[in-house]
Amino acid sequence: MKAKPVWKTDHQSQLSLLPPSYDDFVPQNHPVRIVNSIVNQIDISFIEVTYKGGGTSSYHPRALLKIMIYAYLRNLYSSRKIEQALGENIHFMWLSGNIRPDHNTIANFRSGKLKGKFKKIFNQVLLLLAQQQVLNIKDIYVDGTKIEANANRYTFVWGKSMANSRERIEKQLKELWRYVETVYAEEGQRPNGPDNFDAIDPEEVAKTIDQINKALKCKKTDSKVKQKLNYAKRNWPGNIAKYNSQQEQMGGRNSMSKTGPDATFMRMKEDHMQNGQLKPGYNLQACSKNQFITNYTLAQTTTDTTTLIGHLEEYKESFGHAPDTVTADAGYGSEENYTYLEGENREAFVKYNYFHKEQRQAKKQPNPFHPEQLHYNLEKDCYYCPMGQQMANIGSYKKKTKNGYLQTYTRYQASNCSGCPLRVCCFKAKGNRIIERNHTLIRLKAKAKEKLLSPEGVKHRKQRCWDIEAIFGNIKHNMNFKRFMLRGIDKVETETGLIAMAHNLNKLAIMS
Template structure:
């Protein structure tokens, strides 16, 4: 016996006595309510003051800020898709109060209005989380990740290429002048030699004119004449172009023509899995309990030179310094250790070869020829090689890093390595072995090693992996943010701030 099928009432044209409110359609603990509540509690008076009076009315910046942050929380990064959501998505309609700004208004607010304001708003949100006891600013974990810029990866400028081109012009100018000297070899009067050092566009043009004037009225080779005409037409222009490119590069070695602020970096997560060079930014992040507490942008590939500025930015924004800081070996340099020591911050920062050193120690494979393993007599200031030969101090010198940090190195040399049976294993120098020792760095590394191998240090190293790296995993995989939408470092700074805020509020919504 078959049973009668009963369907629920379906009448899309059914009238309601009282139309439903949008507020009734949004669940109590929905993330959109979290965004709404948090942004209602932040001070945006500085942002409001940036608007000029007169003309037509403007959409309220608080509403636009809520909409954009919630869009990023929902993995919507395109201004057109945000505009579409404001017409179709009940949560966006509720959040915006049924305001419907177009994509140009959204993009203008995101890319221009928020400049100089978003970072302060972000820190206010972080402080709200601190007040609730969810995170702490006393204990931070730092790491960096690279995110591709919104730039053409095939339109690039390389610093080495500029240098090569300038050297080629310089070499060809010298060759042309050599021809002038050859023409005047039988004459008593020889034109003054131009200055070929530190050439620029003006000097190149002046040198070409000097060569032309020197050869005026002389019978010259046809190829030389053609080369001079080409040089006069192209070389000053090319030199001016190289000067402009070097001004954009500054200390970098490359940039993209479509986003000059982006630097070419090797990307680990490239779909080809071959470490392709792409225009990108190096994002430096501080975290606590998997919440982002601070972020900065770097245009350099290495993390080493970014820690000092990133830490200073944290102190400047929160008016306090962290008590402990944990980072991987990418930050372990003498300059960073010194800066952390000066700030009286307990630093659980690994140095190069820390893990290898620990593994070799466990396996009993310590290299007896490494300078760290050589015996040192502090009273006589001498080292002893594995054969027991004295290595005396032959002087010291100072050098500066790319950041301008000064290091002092001491040099020690063995007296006679000739005929030593261990020489091939000890060193490959053709002369007697020389070692260099940086005593300040040795001291700082010893302190770092003591901290890292302590019970607290082991716990910190373990926590760093799931604290800061989990944040990057969430941003790149769950939020699918692997490429910026905007161009230029100022706009990219806004976008990573929106991502950081969206990450924090999304995580917060899952805890309540």
């Protein structure tokens, strides 16, 4: 005879003499306890003073801060979903003390009360972890990643397009005035012309159009010219004002989104259309140690090269001292960055362009005609070509980078290349060969190469790969944070801090 199954009984309707506590349902090693313990130890008086006295009671900012950090740790970024979790998730209920702020309160706290203040909270937590010897903040690994902004992907403004539009308006103003001169020339007269035709100031453009209209007022004018002047009067001053406003918002950038002016169009690795489409985003710069984020900054530039100095300066401002060692990839290897690190007397392991290519080609026969292979005589300040001919110094010039840094290039020219049997292999330009050399950069690259190839340099280069790049992989794929929720660089900075804090505390929970 088949045995009857025995069912476990439930106690859904049974009353308890001593109801259970929320604490009974939260394991001792759960990440929510880490968040609660850490936030209880930090000073948030600078947030408390922003609340006005009187009126109805307010939710304590410490409780709201715990909720926000734990929500990001649990991949909840929407204020409505956080509100829902506060009524359904036992861990949120325990952490919040069963308070239930609505989504507006949560959103206002994140984008309002925390704006411009979260970095101070983040630094306090880092120093606390350093005191507990969980991590050290003296050796850092720097890298950057691009994260999409909360902005329309298809409403963009391009700096080059605005410059072309200004040039077109300026050109058409000149053409209209030439037409005026033609009309007056037929009558043997000469009109008084405008002071300038620069399409920079909307009032000046309107004044120029009025002068053209006034000059043609009593003259027989082509109907198409009249239509063009009417169109210009209605649109051009307004367009110039719009371009000026957009240019001011863009600053030194080449692009921006109309719905998120702080965001710059960048090429992302996540390409949903598979066509290399540019998206509005921010360049997140972070440094780490043992996969803990030790500092973060947001850049609006598409490349990492110009971000290193600002990132390290903010690090010094946060902790009162510079890091002992800095390790970064080839995206940061510029003369300006090397000069800064040398001036700061920092131990730096920063690659430069073609570093890996040089290592791969080290076993191959080098090109004897490449400028780097030519012999340089320091005393005479000259180079010697493969035929032994002296290449004398013919002067130098300065070149300014996009960041405003001045580089010095020196030019060297051979005295007579005609009839040289190696000329075909050496160079193809007419005349005698000229090479340009940046001696400062050559020296700095040689110094960087020596450090990178040292045992310590090899160790740091290997660690950088799994240290900082693993963090970006965790944030984008495990935490599924690929697009910011907020708009405006100040609010986005707060959100960056929240995701960085969530990553660190989750890492701490795993280690516990």
